[in-house]
Amino acid sequence: MRIAANSFELLAKRFDGQLFMMSNNDLIFVARGATPTEVDEVVTRLRYLFNEDPLTHDDAYDTGKFCTWYDLDDEYDAFVALARSLKQQAENERLIEAERRKARKNQQPPKVPMRPEHLGRLVEQITSMDITSLMRRQPICAMAPDGTLRPVFNELFVSIGDLNRMVMPEVNLTANAYLFSYLTQYLDLRILKALPEIENAVPLSTSININIGTILSPEFLEFDHRLRALTRKTIVLEVQPSDLFADVSSFMFARDFVRNRGYRICVDGLTHLTFPLVDKRKLGLDMQKLIWSADALEDGGAERRKELVEAIRRTGTSRVILCRCDSEEAFEFGRSIGLSLFQGRLVDQQLAEMNANRKVA
Numbered sequence: 001m002r003i004a005a006n007s008f009e010l011l012a013k014r015f016d017g018q019l020f021m022m023s024n025n026d027l028i029f030v031a032r033g034a035t036p037t038e039v040d041e042v043v044t045r046l047r048y049l050f051n052e053d054p055l056t057h058d059d060a061y062d063t064g065k066f067c068t069w070y071d072l073d074d075e076y077d078a079f080v081a082l083a084r085s086l087k088q089q090a091e092n093e094r095l096i097e098a099e100r101r102k103a104r105k106n107q108q109p110p111k112v113p114m115r116p117e118h119l120g121r122l123v124e125q126i127t128s129m130d131i132t133s134l135m136r137r138q139p140i141c142a143m144a145p146d147g148t149l150r151p152v153f154n155e156l157f158v159s160i161g162d163l164n165r166m167v168m169p170e171v172n173l174t175a176n177a178y179l180f181s182y183l184t185q186y187l188d189l190r191i192l193k194a195l196p197e198i199e200n201a202v203p204l205s206t207s208i209n210i211n212i213g214t215i216l217s218p219e220f221l222e223f224d225h226r227l228r229a230l231t232r233k234t235i236v237l238e239v240q241p242s243d244l245f246a247d248v249s250s251f252m253f254a255r256d257f258v259r260n261r262g263y264r265i266c267v268d269g270l271t272h273l274t275f276p277l278v279d280k281r282k283l284g285l286d287m288q289k290l291i292w293s294a295d296a297l298e299d300g301g302a303e304r305r306k307e308l309v310e311a312i313r314r315t316g317t318s319r320v321i322l323c324r325c326d327s328e329e330a331f332e333f334g335r336s337i338g339l340s341l342f343q344g345r346l347v348d349q350q351l352a353e354m355n356a357n358r359k360v361a
Helices: 003-006 009-014 036-047 072-107 118-129 159-167 177-200 218-230 241-246 249-260 303-314 328-336 346-361
Strands: 018-021 027-030 135-143 150-159 205-209 236-241 264-268 286-289 318-321
Touching: 003 036, 003 346, 009 036, 027 286, 118 159, 118 177, 135 328, 135 346, 150 177, 150 346, 177 205, 177 218, 236 241, 241 249, 241 264, 249 264, 318 328, 328 346
Parallel strands: 150 205, 205 236, 236 264, 264 286, 286 318
Antiparallel strands: 018 027, 135 150
16 A cells, blocks of 8 residues: 555656545545546556456446546536545444444453552562563654654653553552552663663663652662663653652752753653643753643633743743644644644654655655
């Protein structure tokens, strides 16, 4: 499908064209001024590409299963009707899938909240596990004006979902905030043990979520000593607002301690409501993470948005990361308020597609 999509690239550049890929992998190509002959050259090549697929065989060359043509001068209404039909079809499929997910969720027995005895068993099991098997990387990317993405650094984290499914699927690990906080502190120590060797083997710098108590622990000093022996790359330490404001004086001490050793500090977990309340300069932060939510477009209207934009301007647009970007809507919102750093599943997807296209080319 990537080869098929790339086949239209030259036509798109010559005739101000655009290619759309549908959810069922159908391709729709629209161009201004291209002759049927020019477009048909690409269609013919694709016929050979998919020649072994019986679904592409038809008798009527121009209007069969493989390719349907629309002359928008005369058939614009028919093409718009097609677009509306495809949109409705995709919406119906989405609703059906949502119902299926809901049904599967209802079939699963409810998880019990984590209790101290669960935490004790969990820590014992994690002690003997290879924690690297649960580590995941997600890139933070800078977006150029033309929409291309460039990785800046990676966030390294332990997948709580995978840990939950692998070790204790019947327990909700996040239900008790205090016990979960203790679990994250224990995971911090395991990451600190594994990170120096991992960091030495990857080209980009890394960010990790960490508790302030962990930064002030002897284990962090040991980690720093081992890390400096292997690499001089900058590490970004991400702390949660609840951890920061629970003991601001400890945060200030930890911040100065790590910045003197070349680390950078980022506050994670800020929403469009809490972001304006955190002053980057007074807290001595290097970066801040803003969680994308569709609520950011609705809560408080224009006044709330203006307040957020002003807070981002004070912070510096190049110092704010919009995370949990799972839709184009998130990209549009981020760009509209001047942001260029993005993180999320859609970023992962587009970056993978860009890398795949480079390999094909």
